[in-house]
Amino acid sequence: MQIIKNIEEMQALRGKMEGSVGFVPTMGALHQGHLTLIRQARAENDHVVVSVFVNPTQFLPGEDLEKYPRREEADRKICDLAGVDALFMPEIGAMYHDDEVKLKAPAYLGYILEGHRRPGHFDGVVQVVMKLFNLIRPTRAYFGKKDAQQLRILQKMVEDFFMSVEIVPVDTVREEDGLALSSRNVYLSPEERERALSISRSLKRASRLVMAGETDAEAIRLAMEDMMREIDVEYIAVVDRDFRPLERVKLKETIILVAARVGHTRLIDNIWI
Numbered sequence: 526m527q528i529i530k531n532i533e534e535m536q537a538l539r540g541k542m543e544g545s546v547g548f549v550p551t552m553g554a555l556h557q558g559h560l561t562l563i564r565q566a567r568a569e570n571d572h573v574v575v576s577v578f579v580n581p582t583q584f585l586p587g588e589d590l591e592k593y594p595r596r597e598e599a600d601r602k603i604c605d606l607a608g609v610d611a612l613f614m615p616e617i618g619a620m621y622h623d624d625e626v627k628l629k630a631p632a633y634l635g636y637i638l639e640g641h642r643r644p645g646h647f648d649g650v651v652q653v654v655m656k657l658f659n660l661i662r663p664t665r666a667y668f669g670k671k672d673a674q675q676l677r678i679l680q681k682m683v684e685d686f687f688m689s690v691e692i693v694p695v696d697t698v699r700e701e702d703g704l705a706l707s708s709r710n711v712y713l714s715p716e717e718r719e720r721a722l723s724i725s726r727s728l729k730r731a732s733r734l735v736m737a738g739e740t741d742a743e744a745i746r747l748a749m750e751d752m753m754r755e756i757d758v759e760y761i762a763v764v765d766r767d768f769r770p771l772e773r774v775k776l777k778e779t780i781i782l783v784a785a786r787v788g789h790t791r792l793i794d795n796i797w798i
């Protein structure tokens with residue numbers, strides 16, 4: 526596996542790659558969820574590139590940029606063992622310049638739910654992913670469905686800018702007890718982790734209610750809220766695939782999303798119905 530820190534080297538290596546290139550952009554602290562993305566990329570492409578870059582522009586002032594987990598050595602080993610061809614780990618100065626041209630997330634999709642709670646977050650995500658796509662020129666790029674809003678915004682970026690990369694959504698990976706994998710789970714104390722389980726449990730309940738014939742979004746929302754009384758719920762949203770609010774759940778067209786704080790840790794999760 527080649528480890529690349531420098532833009533020119535990345536461009537040169539990409540130039541030599543023939544056939545398809547699968548790309549998994551990450552912020553490191555790789556876990557089983559990332560590994561699932563990498564494995565799928567490995568199975569579907571001639572070459573696999575993974576990036577590890579804790580992107581400062583998608584963190585708001587006061588968020589966890591400084592303490593975001595950094596595990597460079599472990600990330601290298603995981604990528605090597607998973608058969609990654611190139612691991613791109615640039616420094617901030619290589620990725621960003623002074624007084625840059627800036628991309629903006631869509632006015633609706635980028636500023637509701639996660640974008641409402643974290644205004645400007647998705648501007649930073651589109652900025653960095655556009656840079657990474659231009660450098661790596663992937664055939665396919667792999668993103669987890671746990672970050673459903675990010676996934677939809679990046680699909681839209683590719684559509685809006687006529688880009689030829691295929692965005693591949695990959696199912697959320699969960700611990701045995703249902704907790705969705707996230708690099709931020711390391712912040713949870715054992716007691717908080719226990720309380721955090723109410724998020725996935727409430728989503729499971731929502732899914733059971735739908736399977737039993739319930740379609741009323743408000744009834745589902747209330748049932749979920751009731752299960753998450755011991756954590757600080759920021760939102761429960763029942764939306765369509767374009768994130769428009771739904772009053773009635775429609776099969777194969779609905780996403781139910783939760784954001785909540787457990788102690789100092791902010792967690793998100795969702796189910797696709």
Ligand code: PAF
Nearest residue numbers: 550551552580650653672
């Ligand atoms: O999902 C993430 O880890 C990040 O938002 C991404 C896509 C790597 C951009 O920094």
